[in-house]
Amino acid sequence: MNFDFSDDQKLLKEQVRKFLADKCPTKVVRRVLDGQEAYAEEVWKGLVELGVPGVGIPEAYGGLGLSPLELCVVAEEMGRAAAPVPFDTSVVLATEAIKLAGSEAQRKKWLPELAAGKAIGTLAVAEGPQPPRPRNLTTTFGGGFLNGKKVPVADGDAATFAVVLAKNALVLVDLAQKGVAKKRVETIDPARKHAELTFTDASAELLGAEGEGWSLLERLYDAAAIYFAFAQVGGAESAMWMARDYALQRQAFGRAIGSYQAIKHKLADCYVKLELARSNAYYGAMMLTDGGADLPLAAAAARIAATDAYDFASKENIQTHGGIGFTWEADTQFHYRRARVMALSLGGPMAWKDKLVTRLEQKNAA
Numbered sequence: 001m002n003f004d005f006s007d008d009q010k011l012l013k014e015q016v017r018k019f020l021a022d023k024c025p026t027k028v029v030r031r032v033l034d035g036q037e038a039y040a041e042e043v044w045k046g047l048v049e050l051g052v053p054g055v056g057i058p059e060a061y062g063g064l065g066l067s068p069l070e071l072c073v074v075a076e077e078m079g080r081a082a083a084p085v086p087f088d089t090s091v092v093l094a095t096e097a098i099k100l101a102g103s104e105a106q107r108k109k110w111l112p113e114l115a116a117g118k119a120i121g122t123l124a125v126a127e128g129p130q131p132p133r134p135r136n137l138t139t140t141f142g143g144g145f146l147n148g149k150k151v152p153v154a155d156g157d158a159a160t161f162a163v164v165l166a167k168n169a170l171v172l173v174d175l176a177q178k179g180v181a182k183k184r185v186e187t188i189d190p191a192r193k194h195a196e197l198t199f200t201d202a203s204a205e206l207l208g209a210e211g212e213g214w215s216l217l218e219r220l221y222d223a224a225a226i227y228f229a230f231a232q233v234g235g236a237e238s239a240m241w242m243a244r245d246y247a248l249q250r251q252a253f254g255r256a257i258g259s260y261q262a263i264k265h266k267l268a269d270c271y272v273k274l275e276l277a278r279s280n281a282y283y284g285a286m287m288l289t290d291g292g293a294d295l296p297l298a299a300a301a302a303r304i305a306a307t308d309a310y311d312f313a314s315k316e317n318i319q320t321h322g323g324i325g326f327t328w329e330a331d332t333q334f335h336y337r338r339a340r341v342m343a344l345s346l347g348g349p350m351a352w353k354d355k356l357v358t359r360l361e362q363k364n365a366a
Contacts, residue, residue: 005073013073019046020081026331032084033191033334038158044085048117053091056099061111068223068288072230072281079231079310080238082334084191086120086155088345092227093220094121097163100223101170101208101216110161110172122159124150124197125217131351132165134214139199141166146173146204149196154345156195157182163207164199170213171204179203189337221346222299226284229306232342233277236306236313239335240270243313243320250322263320270313277302277309297363300356307343307352314339 005013024043032040047053056071057063064070071091078087095114098107098121113119125132127139127150139148146164153162162173173180179202187194208216244267247258257263284302287295314336318325325332343349 005069009069009073012070013077016050016052016074016077017080019050020077020083024081024083024085026334029082029084029191029334030331033189033337038193039086039155040084043083044117047085047087051115052087053095053117054115056091056095057111057115061107062115063111064115068226069285071227072285075227075230076234079234079338082191082235082238082338086122086158088224088228088231088342089122089155089159090114090120092224093123094159094161094163096223097121097123097170097207097216097220098172100220101212102172106172106205106207113160119160120155120158122153122155122162123220124153124156124162124164126150126152131348134167137165137167139164139166141169141171141204141206141210144203144205145179145201146171146199147201149198151196152185152187152194153197154192154194154341156197157184157193162197164197164204165213165217168213169210170207170216172207173199173202173204177202187341189341191334191337192341222296223288224346225299225303225352226281226288228342228346229277229281229284229302232306232310232339233274233281235335235338235342236270236274236277236310239310239313239317239332239339240267240274242332242335243267243270243317246321257320266316266320270309270316273305273309273312277305280305294363297356297359300352300359303346303352304349304356307339307349310335310339311343 023046024040028040028043051064052074054063055066055074056068059065098110110119114121127137130136139150146166150164159175161175164171164173179200181198183196185194185196247263248256250257280302284298286292287298318332318336321330321332324330
């Protein structure tokens with residue numbers, strides 16, 4: 001069984017990496033972090049020209065019609081660069097939601113727009129600090145109208161439309177209407193802007209059938225967990241190499257700090273967690289591509305391992321840099337902030353550990 005990527009997939013990965021290294025260096029991430037722009041428009045425009053938003057969209061709808069594996073390798077490079085663009089919200093969450101549950105009319109309307117970069121989508125689930133659950137959702141949909149509030153919504157103020165989880169359904173909402181109000185909110189990662197979306201009798205369309213909102217979201221999250229895992233693997237690897245490079249340069253008591261066991265062991269732990277996360281992500285990608293029965297289990301395992309690896313590597317990167325690593329001027333913060341936001345994007349680590357246990361029990365009972 002071959003778990004490696006093909007030569008074409010590796011070439012795609014290399015092209016995206018070169019583009020991001022050239023057009024999305026750390027100074028661009030810092031510019032968005034420090035400023036008010038919603039995302040790095042020149043980087044997003046370049047990605048659109050490369051065809052990145054259309055990688056997973058079928059050719060019939062204006063996309064490239066590639067497999068999930070191609071989107072996985074792209075996601076890894078986006079995570080490596082901590083790119084301040086709406087990739088995970090628009091290319092992953094919104095696009096996959098429409099592919100999963102959209103009608104033919106909805107697909108014909110939105111997928112070509114997404115592929116061409118003319119539309120940006122997002123997913124709106126949370127309604128505040130309380131983890132979203134079917135019993136505590138207050139956003140309602142009925143008679144073609146949506147009412148409620150969602151916060152925080154990643155790329156909410158830049159998005160053209162949103163896929164919204166209501167109490168009784170998953171719905172699609174065009175955000176360019178009077179019934180939608182946007183307000184930017186602060187999060188731990190200013191390089192990925194978030195917003196509060198308020199819906200007051202906003203026109204909306206069902207995605208899937210009424211009453212299926214939560215089950216559709218679970219299926220969407222399983223697919224997204226794989227793509228997010230690759231992005232987290234890319235980010236963890238970047239943070240690890242950043243720490244390694246600094247440890248080889250920084251001198252203490254006449255020798256590089258990387259020669260001390262205390263640093264060596266930390267970096268070794270980063271590598272072990274990274275390779276565990278990579279293995280789980282690869283297996284998840286195979287399940288996603290082949291439609292394997294183990295996808296729910298693989299998604300939970302990949303999500304947990306990748307979240308842990310990125311969190312650990314981003315923290316150890318700061319610690320390895322010492323006092324300078326905690327300053328605003330240090331680039332170490334980019335991956336730490338992104339790791340924190342991504343850890344909560346699809347539900348927190350404990351929620352995914354609960355899913356893993358439940359799914360293992362179900363498999364053993366079958």
